[in-house]
Amino acid sequence: MANGPNYKVKFRRRREGKTNYYRRYTYVVNRADRVVVRITGKHVVVQFMRFNPKGDLTLTAAHSKELVKYGWKGDENNSSACYLVGYLAGLRAKKAGITTANADIGLFSPTKGARIFYALKGVVDSGVKVPLGEIGIDNNRLVGKHIAEYAKKLEQEDQEKFKVIFSRYLSRGLNPRDLPSHFEEVLNSIKSGGK
Template sequence: MANGPNYKVKFRRRREGKTNYYRRYAYVVSKQIRFVVRITNKYVIVQVVKIDPKGDITLAAAHSIELVKKFGWKGDTNNTPAAYLTGYLAALRAMKKNINKCVADIGLHVPSKGARIFYAIKGAIDAGLKIPIGEVGIQDSRIKGEHIAKYAEKLKNENPDLYNKLFSKYLERGLNPENLPSHFDEVLNKIKSSGG
């Protein structure tokens, strides 16, 4: 680590790898409402945030655990379909508060093609929110979890022990992973009918 009279210690959140202050500055100067997506090891968290000098104000939010508790989701809470549904739910709540346009805030995530973060944003766009993202490699089949269902079906035939091990949580919740796309449609319809 550098030292001496001219060395400046970086901000704590920068040292911890939590905040990119260059990107944050760009958001503050733009004064636009942000569609903030964060993915943890277990959950997807989506917030619609307005910048304020005293601190950010959250206008609408959705958490993937709500999919389980309110809408009967039986899949994982941080996979691609869960990211899409969480983004969709957050967008419905934002539009209830007359928010129609946002900019995407992906934080420190690397913007690689096909990343789950972009599926959450795609969910918001499909719900009616205007968010410019460009070409990010979104595949419609992955939205419903068809890739998970195909892998589960293949694994069930080839290696039943590994199938039971990898998809144990799905099976505990009463969902055969091969039926994930139809279950996704059920939950999406529940979210639409609830209005957020």
Template sequence: MARGARYRVPLKRRREGKTNYYKRRKLIISGKPRLVVRVLSRTAIVQIAKATPKGDVVIASAHSNELKKYGWKGYRRNTPALYLLGFLAAKKALKQGVTEAIVDIGLHRPVKASRVFAAVKGALDAGLKIPVGDGVLPEDDRVRGEHIANYAKMLKESNPELFKLRFSGYLSAGLDPESLPEHFDSVKQKIEEALQ
């Protein structure tokens, strides 16, 4: 540990690697609600939050377990699932009167076309105004899960045992991974109908 009279101990959440206070301060100074995207070890969460002096207030939230309610049978942390979470959270926020937000990805690295930006694309498609460049958002075919369906098709033809192993979660849920794009479209339609 550093020594000396001028050494300042970092804040606890910074020491634990949970909060980047430099980024957080800039986001809060903007005064706009934040689209908070967090991908955890087993789940994902998308929230619209507003900072107050007493702490953050969550205006709208979508958890990956909520997707089951709309019939989602796929994996809950992949690109299509995060798009649907962003779409769902934004629809809820629009009902609460929120029309714009800024992206808060926390300690996630801003990688082009990543899952985090799939959630942002979902929120944009739902009607939320978010300042983000088009270059970082994933393509529509990737958002729909066509890359997963193509991989499943290739694997099913070349190595059926590995196919069953890799896609066991999809198969046990009763979803053929090759039909993931159609399943995605139907779930998105259900979310739109439920939150009009």
């Protein structure tokens, strides 16, 4: 570790790799609401935040655990789930009077076609304006056709491996080949406000 009379210890969250203070500074100076997307190993969280000197305020939020209320039986952090959570958060933001927001993806390196952009596309499709460039969204991946095609192929080739890989889908009562139609059902359920 460097030392000497001119060495300054970086902030703790910077040392831990949790906060990019330069990017955070630009959000604070702009005073714009921001849509924060975080993807964990199991879930997706989309929040609308507003800067406050005492600590950021969470205006609205949506979590992938909530998708069960709308009938979702698929994984809770795949591309389809990211879109649905973003769409749900966007509807809640519109209800709270938020019409525009800046995208805050944290320390994530923006990669074309990443799941984080599926969540942002859900926010945009719900009616909230988020300035985005070319994000490389594949509509087949959005509705889960890639999963359905893989499941169909795997079921024909190796039945045991199919049951192991898609055990969570099957235990919830969803055949992964039906994921695209299931996605549309859940999206319509979110649009109509639940069951």
